[in-house]
Amino acid sequence: MAVFSKILTMLRGDVHSIGQSIVDNNANRIYEQEIVEAKAHVATARQDLTAVMAKEMQAAREIERLQRDIERYEALALEALQKNQAALAGDVAGKVADIEAALAAQTRVRDELAGHIARLKDLIRGAEAVLRDHERELAMAKTTESVYRATATISSSMGSGGAKLMSAKESLERIKQRHQDTADRMQAADALENEFGDQALERKLAVAGIGAGPDRKAGVLARLQQRAALAAGASGDKPA
Structure with a gap:
């Protein structure tokens, strides 16, 4: 019975609070x-x-x-x-x-x-x-x-505007990060190409002295001079 009375008192208080709020x-x-x-x-x-x-x-x-x-x-x-x-x-x-x-x-x-x-x-x-x-x-x-x-x-608008500015700043930061990610991936691709691609092989051949290059040209010239000397000896050009 006492609990029921307390419940009624609480309800009356809530009704009064609601009524006062409406007023x-x-x-x-x-x-x-x-x-x-x-x-x-x-x-x-x-x-x-x-x-x-x-x-x-x-x-x-x-x-x-x-x-x-x-x-x-x-x-x-x-x-x-x-x-x-x-x-x-x-x-x-x-x-x-x-x-x-x-x-x-x-x-x-x-x-x-x-x-x-x-x-x-x-x-x-x-x-x-x-x-x-x-x-x-x-x-x-x-x-x-x-x-x-x-x-x-005005306060709400300013708050909303501030939130929108923060959102725009975050969007800009995401764009910058995406661009940086793209640049990093391109740089990584170049690094991989230099290490594993055709250019890497060419550099290795050049280091080993294999393939065309300044040293190769000198070798070709020396070989041609040797062939010219052999051809002259075969034609009978002997010393007196």
């Missing part, structure tokens, strides 16, 4: 989405504000209407009194009192709406200021991330 890798996107959602809330608050302001305008118009009604009925009550219509004047006075009560209630509603409007405006102005700050921070974060990404790309 870290997508921090800018998440931050931007949060700003978008906050802007949507501010836009909704502005719509609510316009609705409250519209109600305040309606309340103000109703107050103006009630004030006109009060003035009208007060004028009628005065006229009734002037015509000795005390009972009628009393009825009109009651009407004026009802209108004044409605006016007082409508005034309270307007004042409350005005208070709500003032608070909403302050909240919206504050929220918009904070959003502007966050948008600047997001822009800076994106710029910084772009710089880091460009730096990593």
